[in-house]
Amino acid sequence: MLIVQKYGGTSVGDVNRIKNVAYRIARAYDQGHKLVVVVSAMTGQTDRLIELAHQVSKEPDPRELDALLATGEQTSAALLTMTLKDIGYNATSLVAFQARIFTNNAFGKARIDKIDSPILQQELKKGNIVVVAGFQGIDSHGNITTLGRGGSDTTAVALAAALKADLCEVYTDVEGVFTADPRICRDAVKISRISYDEMMEIASLGAKVLQIRSVEFAKKYNVPVHVRSSFTEVEGTMVVKEEPEMEKIVVAAVTHDKNEARITITRVPDRPGIAAQIFEPIGEVGIVVDMIIQNTSAEGLTDVTFTVPKADFHQAMEITRNVASGIGAERVLGDEHIAKVSIIGVGMRSHSGVAAKMFSALAQAGINILMISTSEIKISCVMDEKLTEKATKVLHDAFILNKGLP
């Protein structure tokens, strides 16, 4: 098999862990597999470099920041490759310009356009293990770009797609994807197979296990992704194309996310174009708005509520206050102490009453819902941050342990 393996920062966090990873790669090689290995920067390295950048500049130039950050993965790729050679395996490290990982020029959040690597193909043909620095690319002018937090996942999946690999293994510090955060729910169990769509929702609703974009890529090119631990031998979670079996499970997982904050503008004049007036200035500074709720209008006035990442809360509040006074709204309320708890499952498509059961389970536990948002395969409720753990357990009990049928 041709396998693309990806090792995250904690898996290559120090010299001993790098050696551990090298032996794991060696075992797979000895089993007869062709291997491409994608590595992240050693734990903490990216943060240290960002810290350095901020010491010389309050707003580091994005192009230069990417050139700086790319050194992290170059370092771990070179170290892992010399470790492999040291234990007698032929290996070669490649950084983005060598692996010809082309991206657009959106520094800090670049998207992979194309991977076209004759060197990589040649090295594989020679029977060598190829170690690729994750997280980075080059644009069409040869500038170094990076793919954003978790970008090495996307490097791995994109390489697997480009090379038509049989499997992409993502090694991380958890054993796979769980039905809920095991630190909160003792009853949480590892999911053995999950669909791309469910995984995308889980990734965007708070679980850090895979970068969302990597799952989009995997879905688009139908790359099977095995999420597993680099510290144990147990099987992890396979992320695959939706299978008929999966529909039978109503809720595959319960997630929670404490990284958003809520902003409400009260008594907004309800006229066409008002939403654009509110959200354009927020989008212009690069703040990503998640949920947006607008109540039915009464007396030509309405309330608009939305959520933004906690890190952007203060900036978003300032912009919103300006907008609010400009459009003649009453006031702006902010709340940083919220959490979003969600249930996810492709089974929701074919089962009715799921939302009702969710709301009733939360109500019985005395949990007040502040906002609701739904998609075809997920329902999210925003609540007071303090209730996160309670809500997660209640929903896990109701849907996962009891198999979720209303």
Added chain:
Amino acid sequence: MLIVQKYGGTSVGDVNRIKNVAYRIARAYDQGHKLVVVVSAMTGQTDRLIELAHQVSKEPDPRELDALLATGEQTSAALLTMTLKDIGYNATSLVAFQARIFTNNAFGKARIDKIDSPILQQELKKGNIVVVAGFQGIDSHGNITTLGRGGSDTTAVALAAALKADLCEVYTDVEGVFTADPRICRDAVKISRISYDEMMEIASLGAKVLQIRSVEFAKKYNVPVHVRSSFTEVEGTMVVKEEPEMEKIVVAAVTHDKNEARITITRVPDRPGIAAQIFEPIGEVGIVVDMIIQNTSAEGLTDVTFTVPKADFHQAMEITRNVASGIGAERVLGDEHIAKVSIIGVGMRSHSGVAAKMFSALAQAGINILMISTSEIKISCVMDEKLTEKATKVLHDAFILNKGLP
């Protein structure tokens, strides 16, 4: 003027020093110069990376070691460039593949073949400051190479040659080239102008101020090099083509080097090919022999003495012992506690009696000479390490302070 500036590791050793360098560059830019800036890795960074490499492998793979080390200069280039942008100057960092610095594939000691950088030219044309990561190149297959210790000097001079720059300024932590090490000779003075040939001898005889290869490059392409301190404003030393004036000074500088060790093989059968038998196995493992002395033969037997870098002493002794027993020599003697003190000056060519005066000055000070080696413009004497300081002072007094005429 088009100026290539090079800043060494201590000049960019921490965030404050990087800022200091940025302001220095800004001043030169404001004076109307076009600027290309070459940076080394921050002090200690290269050693830290080598240490990491040795933690994963006793003999790190040379290709991977170069890929690892090259991150040091990429880091400082990006940090310096974002500092420049932060204070309002347009700047762009380039690593080797972007600046198209092509070398041969001798990892760890690569030689620059060609620099061909349309990007660099474009950026200069736009009026931008270009910051180039020193010490690194790529070979014709796109592998990352490094140029060896002090390689950033060569990057700078090679860029100056390729761009036909008016001047190459090498900023370091000393104020220039001195007539002797000022830590030893209080009377040592800064040399204002020195020839390429003299500088090459000084660099190879112990002074660390410029990489030898950079001086060869400067001579070949006639690039004027200004060696000066990044911590003060005073003029340093200009390294230039030999000028008629220079011949009048017999000795330009006294240098000392404690980094060699001496090996003697006694009673070597004096037959053709014997020298090759001794030195081939030493050369094969990459040990560079400096001085070689063979006494006139007596009774068909001779003594052969040579010096090697101290770091290679034990390996060289082992090889030499094997060789000695193979060729039927008597014994092998080793001495790690030697020093080489040299006098250098293009004036030696036209002045006679310089060697005699050197030996007599040393003799009067009670210093025993163990080995002598000469070239057209230098005389080196090997002596007991403990006598280094004394010999340096005696020779500085005799030749520099007294203007050196015998």
